[in-house]
Amino acid sequence: MYAPERQQEILRLARDGGRVDVLSLAEEFQVTAETIRRDLKALDRAGLVRRVHGGAIPAGRLDFEPDLAERESTAADEKDRVAKAALAELPTEGTVILDAGTTVARFAAALPLEASLTVVTHSLPIAARLADHPGIQLHLVGGRVRHRTRAAVDAWALRAYGEIRADVLFVAANGFSAEHGLTTPDLAEAAVKRAAVAAARRVVLLADSSKHGQEHFARFGDLGDVDLLITDSGLSPEDATAIERGGTEVLCV
Amino acid sequence: MYAPERQQEILRLARDGGRVDVLSLAEEFQVTAETIRRDLKALDRAGLVRRVHGGAIPAGRLDFEPDLAERESTAADEKDRVAKAALAELPTEGTVILDAGTTVARFAAALPLEASLTVVTHSLPIAARLADHPGIQLHLVGGRVRHRTRAAVDAWALRAYGEIRADVLFVAANGFSAEHGLTTPDLAEAAVKRAAVAAARRVVLLADSSKHGQEHFARFGDLGDVDLLITDSGLSPEDATAIERGGTEVLCV
DNA sequence: ATGCCGGAGGCCCGATCATGCCCGATTGAG
DNA sequence: CTCAATCGGGCATGATCGGGCCTCCGGCAT
Known part of the structure; x- marks a missing residue:
């Protein structure tokens, strides 16, 4: 096992368990x-863990490992399935916009090398x-970074989203329903999502079924x-057909 | 079997197995x-794999940056001391710009909570x-992200730097000297650094002494x-006084 | 035909790296 | 305050690296 592999694994363990010794x-x-x-010293220098006597605790996590609160609320499995299913919607070439959110993050992690x-x-x-994905030309949209979601707003x-035009947007929402539309708790973030929707020719919504009906x-x-909603089988067939009547294709996985 | 074929096959093996040796x-x-x-060096230069001691790992699989975790190797200690010393230059309140680079990254990691x-x-x-630093209002500057440095350009x-004005800029350079000024290998990155310099009232250069004389x-x-160069004691006193004659304060730690 | 040229691959050796071992210094729990 | 656990610097060692140099071979112009 190579040192970087071991360090990566240590980092995972640290984040998983909250501490390592x-x-x-x-x-x-x-x-x-x-x-x-x-190894811990190296990870410490990289700012990924904080060294303590006898071990280390994770710090400034820069990836999307499910944090504690989120793991309780689970749906991790559903999110993974949704993310996997969304891979089929990738264009073979072109431009995609990725919204913030754990489901979209899983989708990003699943992008083939x-x-x-x-x-x-x-x-x-x-x-x-x-x-450092070799095949991806990455463009970062700047802005004020919200602590909670680590997204720029x-x-x-x-302005950045106002200047571009992408083939597909993969967007997340905290709540969705035919009556109340797409909602999220933060105004600034909603504004960015709206701008992203306007910048894409095709909109794919990734949302596990627990989000349905929430506002x-x-x-x-x-x-x-x-254009396409990808969710899990927790969405009732009636709700699905109701949504499809609105012109949105629905895919339950 | 020709070299490009072999490399292609190595890449496939790496992606399949997650590692090669x-x-x-x-x-x-x-x-x-x-x-x-x-072959591995070529693939590494192309950004397709990441070289490790004894083998290689496909790029995009590690979610942390081994180059930032660099071991004792390249002037790590000096960089640490420089970063620590730079903390004294932080304003108690106000706005700072942080350039990309490992020394500045250390500095960022050392920011008091x-x-x-x-x-x-x-x-x-x-x-x-x-x-996720609680006391910091973070603004992200967008742009195309360079693979090597993970910096937006x-x-x-x-444009973003053209629109702001900050109290202090902490900037890095791959080479510095009185004759050749501040240099870096990439044009796009240099342009961003120049814009950052123009956006700050005070410029602090963080560079270990091995950068001196490089162009x-x-x-x-x-x-x-x-305004202020923070470097390590590897800079000769004569060079330091020469630089100070140019109006730049020099701090060797 | 012949000789030049450049790239690929092999060979060698000093430099570097990862890891283990030892020991004095430091830490923190009781 | 005490002491065992932990830390970290120094050193050793074997594996790996990488640059310099050589050979082989195919293409090409003379």
Whole structure:
């Protein structure tokens, strides 16, 4: 096992368990404690973990590992299936916009290594994940970064999306329904989503079925703006047909 | 079998298995390890795999940046000291711009948790690190993301810096000297650095002494543009006084 | 035909890297 | 305050790296 692999795995363990300790890691990887210390030092220098006596705790996580709160609320499985299914909607070449959100982040992580695309995103975790993808030309949308979602919002973001035109947008929503449209808790974020919707020729909504019927503070569009909704089988067939009557294709996985 | 064929096949193996190692490949293709190393180097330069000791890992699989986690190797200690020293130059409140680069990244990681600042950066790793810093209002500068440095460049970035005015810029350079000024290997990146310099009232250059005297392809300013140079004691006193004659304060740590 | 040229691959050796081991310094839990 | 656990710097070692140099071979112009 190569050192970077081990470090990557240590990082995963740290994020998973909230903490790691030198001795267990040494046993786990069958190396001496010195080596683990060196690994932790490297990860510490990279700012990915914070070193403490006897081990380390994760810091400034820059990827989308499900954090504690989110893991409880699960739907992780559904999100994964939705993300996988969305891969079929990728154009073989062209430009896609990726919205912020855990489902879209999973989608980004699942992009095949041999894909060749231009990707635009205002999500920091997604950008970090795709930055060294060999086939992807990544364009980052700037703006004020919201702590909670790690997504860029406000003037710079809005203007950037106003200047581009993409083939497909993969968008997330905290709530969706035929009556209340697409909603999310934050106004600034809603504005960016609206701008992204306007910048794309085709809109694909990724949302597990628990989002259906929910409504949040800020509305950024109608279901009619969505060309394809990918969700899980938790959406009742009646609801699905109701949505399809609005002109939105529905795919339950 | 021709070299490009072999490399293609190596890439396939790497993506399939998640990793490859030099010796097995050498046996597999009936060539010497040197030839495999050359192949891996070529693939690495093309950004398709990431070279590790003993083998390679396909690019896009690691979600952290091994080059940022660089081990004891390249002047890591000096960089740390420089970064620490730079903390003294932080305003107690106001706006700072952080350039891309490992030294600046260390600096960002060292920002005290109780700091209360507005930070602007076009570096993806630095943004990721600061995104959950409670006291920091983070503004991300967008643009095309360069694979090597994970920094945003081009039109969006240039325009963003043209619109702001910050108290202090912490900037890095691949080479600096009184004669050749501040240089870096990439033109696009140099343009962004120049824009950042123009956007700041005070410019602090963070560069370990090994950068002194080096000159790279793209020049983005003179040493005279720099108000304060923070470097390590590897800079000779004569060089330091020479630089100070140009109006740049020099701090060796 | 012949000789030049350039790229690919092999060979060699000093430099570098990853890891393990040792030991004095530091830390933190009781 | 004490002491065992932990840390980290120094050193050793074997594997790996990479640059310089050589050979082979196919293309090409003379």
